[in-house]
Amino acid sequence: MIEPSARVQALPGYPLAEIPSIKRRLIQAGVDVIDLGAGDNEAPPPAPVVEALREAVRDPALSKYGFQQGLLQFRQAVSRYLERRFGLRFDPVSETLPLIGSKEGLAHLPLAVADPGDVCIVPEPGYQAYLGGTLLAACEPHVVPLRQEQRFLLELDEVPPAVLSRAKVAFVNYPNNPTAAVAPRDYLERTVAACRRYGILLGYDNAYCDLTFGGYVAPSIFEIPGARDVAVEFFSLSKTFSMTGWRLGWAVGRPDLIAALTKVKSYVDTGPFLALQQAAVVALDRAEEFVAPIKATLQERRDACVDSLVGAGFPVRRPEAAMYLWVPLPPGVASLPFCRRALEEEGVAVLGGAAFGPAGEGYFRIALTAGPARLREAVTRLARALARVREEQLAPAS
Ligand code: PLP
Numbered sequence: 001m002i003e004p005s006a007r008v009q010a011l012p013g014y015p016l017a018e019i020p021s022i023k024r025r026l027i028q029a030g031v032d033v034i035d036l037g038a039g040d041n042e043a044p045p046p047a048p049v050v051e052a053l054r055e056a057v058r059d060p061a062l063s064k065y066g067f068q069q070g071l072l073q074f075r076q077a078v079s080r081y082l083e084r085r086f087g088l089r090f091d092p093v094s095e096t097l098p099l100i101g102s103k104e105g106l107a108h109l110p111l112a113v114a115d116p117g118d119v120c121i122v123p124e125p126g127y128q129a130y131l132g133g134t135l136l137a138a139c140e141p142h143v144v145p146l147r148q149e150q151r152f153l154l155e156l157d158e159v160p161p162a163v164l165s166r167a168k169v170a171f172v173n174y175p176n177n178p179t180a181a182v183a184p185r186d187y188l189e190r191t192v193a194a195c196r197r198y199g200i201l202l203g204y205d206n207a208y209c210d211l212t213f214g215g216y217v218a219p220s221i222f223e224i225p226g227a228r229d230v231a232v233e234f235f236s237l238s239k240t241f242s243m244t245g246w247r248l249g250w251a252v253g254r255p256d257l258i259a260a261l262t263k264v265k266s267y268v269d270t271g272p273f274l275a276l277q278q279a280a281v282v283a284l285d286r287a288e289e290f291v292a293p294i295k296a297t298l299q300e301r302r303d304a305c306v307d308s309l310v311g312a313g314f315p316v317r318r319p320e321a322a323m324y325l326w327v328p329l330p331p332g333v334a335s336l337p338f339c340r341r342a343l344e345e346e347g348v349a350v351l352g353g354a355a356f357g358p359a360g361e362g363y364f365r366i367a368l369t370a371g372p373a374r375l376r377e378a379v380t381r382l383a384r385a386l387a388r389v390r391e392e393q394l395a396p397a398s
């Protein structure tokens with residue numbers, strides 16, 4: 001009999017998987033659905049980037065296979081961006097690699113440096129590609145819970161030394177999805193130090209580095225001395241430029257580590273569409289100009305949504321970065337049933353914290369993907385759903 005492999009069977013269900021079909025059914029039934037589930041800003045990509053793509057698709061040379069090398073101009077634009085943004089120099093050819101979205105690079109990372117049975121350190125709650133890539137490479141995940149009292153920081157010093165000795169990869173992501181936490185410099189220093197001590201590749205996911213508010217500037221891991229020996233950093237055009245569906249990101253790091261990831265990818269894909277890479281040169285070269293309005297929009301949404309949540313009795317923090325609110329639920333309210341009811345009964349899609357792993361229980365995630373008025377409306381509905389859940393909890397069993 002043909003059955004899914006043990007690796008596939010080990011993968012938990014993908015958290016967003018069922019939202020689209022429930023949403024379709026509700027919309028067909030006339031419900032006004034507010035979808036704050038996926039981290040997919042409804043703003044269009046910058047117009048000059050779209051224009052550049054139009055031009056690029058007319059060039060037959062850009063309809064050919066890109067292979068892993070891709071378009072040199074894209075890699076050079078990546079290098080210019082990294083230098084402008086972080087003051088860091090990377091060789092466009094040997095130290096950068098175009099990705100079909102940063103997700104695939106992250107998911108392929110364990111295959112590049114770890115063997116079956118090796119440990120990969122994975123945050124929980126966390127972006128699903130870390131666990132998925134670990135399990136698909138037949139590696140052993142060591143899951144580290146991110147806790148509010150530790151500012152949601154993945155502390156390698158608290159992982160047992162016996163586990164660290166077997167670890168090949170540690171996935172670290174700040175600004176963080178889903179908690180919206182940011183990493184202080186001393187945290188990054190001790191994380192780099194631990195990776196150097198134990199010879200662990202630090203897979204640093206910086207997908208949200210440009211979505212920051214109120215003067216906070218997110219660093220690159222390579223600003224930390226010694227990081228070049230152990231880190232590969234992942235960047236994405238998805239969130240920064242509202243280009244999620246375009247599927248374009250890049251990895252940067254030590255030439256031999258980039259070469260290992262390149263080798264994996266050369267067997268499973270043939271690189272991102274060259275026309276996209278050409279258009280992305282415009283995005284990267286004018287990043288500051290394009291990102292400013294996206295950040296301003298997100299900050300306005302963050303403030304509207306945090307204010308209404310606090311007003312409705314949800315004790316949520318005002319995050320300094322990313323596009324999410326990580327909202328605590330009252331003790332005893334399970335996140336997945338609550339979110340299911342919020343969708344079915346109130347037409348609001350948000351993600352239950354437990355969808356990001358058991359350590360996410362007790363929270364739900366709001367993606368700031370609608371305007372302030374819709375967010376306020378969503379909070380009113382969420383508060384109604386929560387009030388009903390609590391009334392039922394308090395009602396005496398008949
Ligand atoms: N990393 C994090 C933390 C994310 O939340 C996401 C997407 O939601 C990604 C990486 C992947 O982004 P993409 O594959 O679109 O570049």
